[in-house]
Amino acid sequence: LAENVINLGSAIISGVGEFAPVRKSGCSAEQLALDAIGIALDDSGIAPAAIDAIVIESSLCPQMTPVDRIAVAAGIHSLRRVTHTSPIGAGILAAVGVACELVATGQANHVLTYFAVDWGTNSAGPTEYHLKMSAKKIIEEPVGFAGPPLYFAMIAKRYQHIHGLSDAQMAELLGTVAITARANAGLHPDAQVTKPLDRAAYAAARMIAEPLHNIDCSLLSDGAVAIVVSRADAVVHQRPHQAVLRGWQYAVDPIADMDFYTQAPALPWLPAASRAAAAALAQADLTIAEMDMFQIYDCFSIAVPMQLEAIGRIPCGQSHAIIGDGVLSPFGAIPTNTHGGLLAHGYLLGAGHIVEAVRQLRREAGQRQVPNARTAFVGAGPGRQYTALVLAGQEAAR
Amino acid sequence: MNADLDAMWSAGLSNGELAFPRCSACGAWNWYPLPQCGRCQSSQTPWVRVALQGRIFSWTRTHHDFVKGGVLAEPVVIALVEIADAPEIRIPCRQQTAGAPPAIGEPVNLVVGHFEDRTIWCFAPHSERADTAADKGAP
Numbered sequence: 001l002a003e004n005v006i007n008l009g010s011a012i013i014s015g016v017g018e019f020a021p022v023r024k025s026g027c028s029a030e031q032l033a034l035d036a037i038g039i040a041l042d043d044s045g046i047a048p049a050a051i052d053a054i055v056i057e058s059s060l061c062p063q064m065t066p067v068d069r070i071a072v073a074a075g076i077h078s079l080r081r082v083t084h085t086s087p088i089g090a091g092i093l094a095a096v097g098v099a100c101e102l103v104a105t106g107q108a109n110h111v112l113t114y115f116a117v118d119w120g121t122n123s124a125g126p127t128e129y130h131l132k133m134s135a136k137k138i139i140e141e142p143v144g145f146a147g148p149p150l151y152f153a154m155i156a157k158r159y160q161h162i163h164g165l166s167d168a169q170m171a172e173l174l175g176t177v178a179i180t181a182r183a184n185a186g187l188h189p190d191a192q193v194t195k196p197l198d199r200a201a202y203a204a205a206r207m208i209a210e211p212l213h214n215i216d217c218s219l220l221s222d223g224a225v226a227i228v229v230s231r232a233d234a235v236v237h238q239r240p241h242q243a244v245l246r247g248w249q250y251a252v253d254p255i256a257d258m259d260f261y262t263q264a265p266a267l268p269w270l271p272a273a274s275r276a277a278a279a280a281l282a283q284a285d286l287t288i289a290e291m292d293m294f295q296i297y298d299c300f301s302i303a304v305p306m307q308l309e310a311i312g313r314i315p316c317g318q319s320h321a322i323i324g325d326g327v328l329s330p331f332g333a334i335p336t337n338t339h340g341g342l343l344a345h346g347y348l349l350g351a352g353h354i355v356e357a358v359r360q361l362r363r364e365a366g367q368r369q370v371p372n373a374r375t376a377f378v379g380a381g382p383g384r385q386y387t388a389l390v391l392a393g394q395e396a397a398r
Numbered sequence: 399m400n401a402d403l404d405a406m407w408s409a410g411l412s413n414g415e416l417a418f419p420r421c422s423a424c425g426a427w428n429w430y431p432l433p434q435c436g437r438c439q440s441s442q443t444p445w446v447r448v449a450l451q452g453r454i455f456s457w458t459r460t461h462h463d464f465v466k467g468g469v470l471a472e473p474v475v476i477a478l479v480e481i482a483d484a485p486e487i488r489i490p491c492r493q494q495t496a497g498a499p500p501a502i503g504e505p506v507n508l509v510v511g512h513f514e515d516r517t518i519w520c521f522a523p524h525s526e527r528a529d530t531a532a533d534k535g536a537p
Contacts, residue, residue, distance in 0.1 A: 127464060135430040138404050143518045145476050145490035146464040153458035154478055161456070161502040206469075209460040259430050262478060262488050267456075 011103035013096075013243040013391075014110075014230035015044025016355045020190035021223035021346020023120040029064040030073070032224035033116035037074050040226035045236030046110055048075035051228070053108035055095040057115055059087035060129075060349075065116050081108055086387075087257070088129075089297045089350035089380030090250060093387035096354055097248035099229040109231050115351040116224035123220045133258035140262070149217050151261035152300040153209035159268040159302065160211070163317040170211050173320045175202040177301040178215050178343060180328040185340025187330065187368035192219055192346040216301040218342040225351035227358075241393045243361040246375075247283030251276035252385040260384040270310040272386040273379060277311035280377075280388035288312045291390070292373045293360060294334065295353035297380035298341040307382050308334065330368045338368050350380035354389070361393035403431055406445055411517045414510050417445040418487055429487045448483035450508040452521065454500045455480045455488050475499050479506060479521050494520035 017039025019025070019032045027035075041048060054067050054076070061067075067082050081102055085094040092115050099111035119125035127147035131137050140146060160170045179202060185191035197215065205213035235242070251272040255264055281288060288311060296307045305319030313334060314322050328336040339345040339356040346352060357376035359365045365373075378389040410416055419428045423440035434441045457477035463470050475493035477500060493500070494511050500521070511520035 134403060138407055139430070140490050141465060142516045143476060143490045143492050144460065144463070144465055144474060149462070150458060150460060150464060150476065153460070154456045154476075157458055158456040158502065207461045209458045209462065211458075254436070256430065256432065262490065263429060263486075265486065 006101050006104050008100050008104045008245050008247070010232045011100040011229050011245065012232050012235050012394075013227060013245070013358050014235050014237065015040040015042075015046070015228035016358050017041070017043055017226045018190070018352065018355055019116070019224040021120070021192045021219070021221035021348055021352065023192065023219075023221065025118070025120065025222035027222065029116040029118040029224070030069060032118070032222060033065040033070055033114050033226070034073055036116065036224035036226040037070070037112065037114055040112070040228050043237070044110070044228040044230060046228065046230070049078050050110045051076045051112045052078050053081035053083070053099070053102050053111040054079060055083045055085065055098045055102070055111060055113045057086070057088060057091035057095055058084035059091065060117065061115060064118065065114065070114070076112065086250065086252075086385060090385040090387040092350045093354065093378060093380045093389055094248075094250045096227060096229070096245065096389060097250070097387065099227070100245040100248070103229050103231050109234050111229045112226065113229075114224065114226040115349065117347065117349060118222050119347060120220050120222035135258045148299060149209050149212055152302055153212045154261070155268045155306070156211050156300075156302040159306065162268070163320070165320055167211070169320055171203070173305060173323060174211060174216050174301040175199060176323050176325060177298070177304045177328065178202060180326065181298065181301075181337055181341050181343035184329060184338050184368060185344030187366075188339045188345060189366070191340045191344055192221055193340075193344050212300060212302070215343070218299045218347045219344070221346040221348065223346050223348050223352070225348055225355055227354060238396055239362055240396055241362050242396065243358040243391055244394045245389060246286065246392045247280040247390040248388060249276040249279035249283070250385065250387045251279070255384050257384060264384065268306060270306055270382050270386065272384060273307055273310035273382055273388070274312070276386040276388040277377070277379065280390045284390040284392070286375060286390060288377070290375055291377040292335065292375045293330075293338060293357065293370050293377070294336040295338070295357045295376060295378045296336065297350050297353065297382055298337055298343050299382075301343065303382055304328070304336060307379060308336070310382070311377065311379060311388070330365070330370045335370045338365065338370060353378050353380065357389075357391050361391055363393070411510055411519070415447055416450055416481070416508060416519070417447045418481070418484060419443040420446040427484045427487050448481055451482040451524070452479035452506055452508055453482065454502050454504045454506060454521070456502055457500055459499055472496060477521055479508065489519055491519045491521040494522040
């Protein structure tokens with residue numbers, strides 16, 4: 001197996017750009033993407049014509065921000081490779097993995113990946129995305145079982161039952177995740193929602209689907225991210241600390257997309273997340289205990305303990321005992337979603353999580369800087385599919 | 399396939415019968431339906447009727463109307479119910495009569511309910527009498 005593992009060390013994440021998430025931008029998804037691409041190219045120090053490959057997510061991007069229009073508008077006219085990965089969060093992260101492999105195997109010098117979303121303006125977006133799947137429309141919607149909050153409410157109740165948590169203990173766990181996400185966002189200059197949250201405010205928040213309050217649910221956002229991966233000897237802006245991908249893995253369970261949230265045999269477990277994390281860490285030759293931070297897809301507060309358990313950072317069922325106040329802060333024992341995540345920074349479907357890891361590893365995270373950040377786990381799914389990225393900071397050669 | 403699923407599901411609700419595709423070759427239930435059996439690749443997956451009994455896999459009480467948007471006048475309990483005859487299959491069901499939430503693992507009966515313009519599968523407290531009625535195919 002070792003012979004088949006690509007050495008990713010020659011690929012540097014040389015540029016990141018973001019159209020910071022807002023509820024309504026007044027811009028199209030294409031405009032948001034182009035804005036982020038311009039910032040990422042400036043951050044990398046390269047001209048659009050230097051980009052010779054584009055890798056993007058496969059479901060939303062081709063419709064909202066297709067390569068043919070974006071590349072032409074951005075002045076990218078030297079493409080030798082264009083690749084689409086897999087749907088939504090796991091696909092957005094996988095695009096970074098594939099981009100690094102294209103560079104590491106000599107197929108490209110500078111690879112661009114981008115993702116833009118307008119689900120702040122078009123707030124029905126997430127539910128519409130799911131109801132396009134025939135069985136969900138025919139079987140689930142008529143019963144009122146429509147959309148991600150209900151999927152994760154059902155999973156949360158199952159999790160609570162299996163681990164024997166009382167309603168109060170469940171509210172304490174989920175509240176800690178939501179409150180910390182908001183506090184972390186408060187340390188980020190461009191987060192969407194930064195108003196501090198306390199236990200009383202959490203308890204008083206509107207219940208959506210038990211046990212999830214509205215503030216246990218992802219925000220809805222307009223925003224975009226672009227990332228440039230470059231060959232190490234072609235990097236223009238040398239930095240004291242560069243971010244590199246040390247290992248990554250995409251994993252998928254043998255179950256159709258429309259089936260997962262009702263039919264997955266192992267709910268509330270996430271077998272794909274466990275497999276992806278183990279393989280990415282093995283490629284990186286690192287352990288989960290050596291990860292200095294976790295940027296993981298927090299579509300709902302319950303998704304944070306589910307993933308920290310699935311990837312092996314917290315023993316199964318121990319989240320309630322371990323995730324105390326401040327544990328998930330940049331200065332806590334398990335720094336998690338240090339930008340505020342989907343719950344408070346903005347709903348960029350995992351793209352913002354990658355940018356946050358890069359900024360942390362570059363030591364550019366300002367007042368939310370994780371001390372001595374050297375490694376970062378970035379993960380998204382979380383469902384039938386999952387992508388795990390293991391990033392590391394690399395000090396510039398002197 | 400989508401039209402087939404829609405037609406089969408509607409017919410089942412009209413008749414008060416619950417059926418799912420099952421592979422004739424290996425016996426695996428195929429749900430949601432695929433073009434062929436995912437376990438043995440046989441294309442023979444006829445719909446097979448099951449008893450109207452199940453078990454609560456999980457549940458939530460929703461306060462938000464996710465179909466039409468906005469706050470519900472009264473919260474609604476929705477459960478994922480495992481089918482007794484095919485435990486690997488789960489279907490979402492609404493609580494037939496508003497009341498206390500069910501317990502996970504609790505056996506329930508499956509009944510057809512009518513809410514506004516919708517005819518849907520609901521769950522009701524388990525009772526032997528209802529089981530008998532279901533076995534005879536009574537509405």
